[in-house]
Amino acid sequence: MDVAGQFAELYGYEADGVFSAPGRVNLIGEYTDFNEGFVLPLALPHTAVAAVARRSDGVLRLHSADIDAPVAELRVDELTPLSPYGQGGWAAYPAGVAWALREAGHDVTGGADVHLASTVPTGAGLSSSAALEVVMALALNDLYELGLTHPELAVIAQRAENDFVGVPCGVMDQMASACATEGHALHLDCRDLSIRQVPFDLAAQGLRLLVVDTRVKHALGDGAYAERRSGCEAGARALGVSHLRDVPYTELPDALEKLTDDTVRDYVRHVVSDDHRVERVIDLLDAGDVRGIGPVLTEGHASLRDDLRISCPELDLVVSTANAAGALGARMTGGGFGGSAVVLVEEVDADAVTKAVVEAFASAGHTPPRVFPAVPSAGARRVA
Numbered sequence: 001m002d003v004a005g006q007f008a009e010l011y012g013y014e015a016d017g018v019f020s021a022p023g024r025v026n027l028i029g030e031y032t033d034f035n036e037g038f039v040l041p042l043a044l045p046h047t048a049v050a051a052v053a054r055r056s057d058g059v060l061r062l063h064s065a066d067i068d069a070p071v072a073e074l075r076v077d078e079l080t081p082l083s084p085y086g087q088g089g090w091a092a093y094p095a096g097v098a099w100a101l102r103e104a105g106h107d108v109t110g111g112a113d114v115h116l117a118s119t120v121p122t123g124a125g126l127s128s129s130a131a132l133e134v135v136m137a138l139a140l141n142d143l144y145e146l147g148l149t150h151p152e153l154a155v156i157a158q159r160a161e162n163d164f165v166g167v168p169c170g171v172m173d174q175m176a177s178a179c180a181t182e183g184h185a186l187h188l189d190c191r192d193l194s195i196r197q198v199p200f201d202l203a204a205q206g207l208r209l210l211v212v213d214t215r216v217k218h219a220l221g222d223g224a225y226a227e228r229r230s231g232c233e234a235g236a237r238a239l240g241v242s243h244l245r246d247v248p249y250t251e252l253p254d255a256l257e258k259l260t261d262d263t264v265r266d267y268v269r270h271v272v273s274d275d276h277r278v279e280r281v282i283d284l285l286d287a288g289d290v291r292g293i294g295p296v297l298t299e300g301h302a303s304l305r306d307d308l309r310i311s312c313p314e315l316d317l318v319v320s321t322a323n324a325a326g327a328l329g330a331r332m333t334g335g336g337f338g339g340s341a342v343v344l345v346e347e348v349d350a351d352a353v354t355k356a357v358v359e360a361f362a363s364a365g366h367t368p369p370r371v372f373p374a375v376p377s378a379g380a381r382r383v384a
């Protein structure tokens with residue numbers, strides 16, 4: 001049964017609309033977003049789909065087909081980050097969106113009934129959380145006729161995750177989910193949130209981008225992310241700039257010499273060089289040289305492994321095995337310490353590379369990875 005049918009069965013009446021928002025995978029530009037730099041994500045065909053109806057009595061009912069929990073019932077006017085639904089539990093994500101809209105002065109006080117289901121793998125670095133937030137933001141925007149743009153909805157969704165759920169993420173995931181288009185990667189400038197759709201037609205070139213979910217669960221809340229973030233802030237302070245975005249790549253060697261803390265120096269090297277890699281990848285894609293981005297991806301992985309130190313043995317194994325088996329390039333993607341890698345391959349080599357990675361995982365005694373193609377897909381939209 002589809003999501004609208006499940007809604008009708010659950011709540012006993014028909015939803016007003018059905019909305020969809022995808023997960024994402026980041027092609028290049030990692031830990032650059034909170035440094036106000038550049039990222040280049042693409043939307044996945046995997047989506048969170050929500051059937052939603054507007055209410056008028058201030059009640060918000062939330063249900064997920066994927067979670068074994070009863071309908072969460074709360075009141076929009078009682079939402080606070082410290083309420084039982086703030087900071088914990090899946091319902092904090094959609095409730096946080098209603099809260100963030102309310103805090104931004106938008107009238108969603110009537111409430112809503114929500115039932116959702118998602119095909120985005122959770123905790124795999126593919127942003128199931130952003131898909132959840134963005135689909136909720138889009139649904140409320142539409143049903144309450146708030147008139148917000150997709151980038152504005154992404155910012156609301158990020159606020160929900162930062163301040164209601166309590167995860168200090170950048171805005172990339174929500175922007176990708178809200179604004180990506182089919183057949184493109186999304187060049188996002190995280191300073192002013194300007195975007196450009198960069199053609200990324202893999203199939204036309206006989207190429208495939210594989211996502212390899214290592215099934216190692218990341219736990220970004222455990223302090224490593226915050227530590228990298230404050231290290232980057234310390235680097236910016238030491239260099240006299242507001243954000244590392246302001247350190248030009250050509251001045252990186254001078255900047256590194258000025259830094260006295262070894263760890264901070266490594267983080268700065270990663271961020272400034274990864275911003276530059278985003279630009280290199282975009283230039284290559286604009287020039288139609290999709291194959292040319294392979295080595296840049298692999299270089300990005302080395303930077304994440306050696307300078308930012310957020311990789312793990314499974315991710316390193318994907319990259320080394322895939323490249324040895326004939327991939328054009330590969331890198332871990334997302335927050336690190338597990339989650340997924342992306343691998344660029346010739347379509348004809350996709351099976352052999354997949355097999356090599358699966359066998360390497362078996363030999364190393366790791367849980368079998370999940371491998372699927374990242375087809376650049378559409379961003380959030382109303383589907384019914």
Ligand code: ADP
Binds near residue numbers: 064089116127132
């Ligand atoms: P990621 O965004 O990388 O998948 P996160 O830890 O940021 O990982 O978000 C995962 C969390 O999002 C889950 O633990 C759950 O609370 C929530 N979530 C994601 N998808 C669903 C879903 N289909 N139903 C309910 N909650 C979901």
Ligand code: MG
Binds near residue numbers: 128
């Ligand atoms: Mg997330």
